[in-house]
Amino acid sequence: MVSKTEETQLSNLETQVDNGGGGAWEYLSLVRKLKVRRSDRVLKHGLSILNDPKKRSSLGPDEWTLYEQVAVAAMDCQSLDVAKDCIKVLQKKFPESKRVGRLEGMLLEAKGAWAEAEKAYSSLLEDNPLDQVIHKRRVAMAKAQGNVSVAIEWLNKYLEIFMADHDAWRELAEIYVSLQMYKQAAFCYEELILSQSMVPLFHLAYADVLYTLGGLENLQNAKKYYASTIDLTGGKNTRALFGICLCSSAIGQIAKGRNKDDKESPELQSLAATALEREYKHKASDKLSLLTAALKGLKVPS
């Protein structure tokens, strides 16, 4: 998960390095820290350092970290020869290393040699049954081969042991959403909100899933979580503002049919609508008329 400031910092560095302005090592370190996937650039800029003996030696012990990072990036870009070379260097430096053993397993994955990769990982797990990375590689392999149900099963087993792994919960939620298993996805977001209640992203995702599930109770809850997202983001989250408007409209439709007294706070939706119009006027004025028409269609007073 990357914040907006981190994203800006990353793309600034990226432009700088792409245009020959130096800072390759800073860029590569930031990519590692933020755990983002920029494999084509990592490969390009990483190799430029590794292939230059002076630059390489100036890294000191970080040289090996870079070999590992470039190996993974190379596999992502299907440059398997580069990956193999990097791994060979690491094997020479760290024989018997489990961390290098993992890379060997990943290389088998990259080649599509699923059975061999599975064997490699299983044997590594025998000596180290609590290796989180390898457990997750097996889930990734199942996913890559299209065995989504196996991936889900293993990911669930993994989370029984490593229930604090937020990335794994998010991955599971995303898999469920892609399969339209919204109740299960909601459960994952509930776990995330329980353990990290101040992260707006989880509130937002949860609200989105509740809205998708539909029904009066889910819509009312979705509205609450859009509201908490707005709270946690100081009113700056466009998706949550739209969410409020969509919920109000949908709730209004259901309540109308039931003749129920849905004494929802109408202020919330008009506030959201006003906030949206202000934002669009400020940053996307050519789309303002579209927005106003859309809000009118949703019957949201503003």
Place this chain on the structure above:
Amino acid sequence: MGGESRYEIAQNAYMKIVLHALKHKSSAVNAVLLGRVSPTNDVVEITDSVPLFHSHLGLLPQLEISLILIEEHYAAKGVNIVGYFHANERFDDYELSGVAKNVGDHIYRYFPQAAILLLDNKKLEALPKGKDRSPVMQLYTRDSSKNWKLAGGEGSSQLTIKEPAANAVLLDYISTEKWQDVVDFDDHLDDISKDWLNPELFK
């Protein structure tokens, strides 16, 4: 029913969605197709496309908002939503997902000749090697039993690109990594100053 309808996609509409898919190589992506039925020969002309999302394709709120805004914009020009484009996450996945079918069904309610286009990754990969002028996507239409059926076989001309040299132009854009400039609805919702109409993309 769109069983035997012919579809013609304009070059820019076509390139935009392929480039969008290439921008997000490790995710599923989707897009909405806009156009009209030709009054002269009943061909469904796909004149434009709007790339939608590259994450959480199965969630409703962003889809609903995007469709409302898109319809609002294009209705003023007499253009409506005529189809849906989907690219699966995995290279060799040629299955039409539930999400794709649901969106397709929704569009079908308003436009019975609705089409679903599915990115054909193997064809896309083979593009630089041959002189194929056919689009790198599969066409699905609704048959009489309400199922989405794959149209035609090899060499079927039910889906064509309006400009014959489109693939050559596309390859050119790919080589210059033009996909970096494609803005989708996800990008817009994250930063509304980004324009999902992509007005300057092919200028």
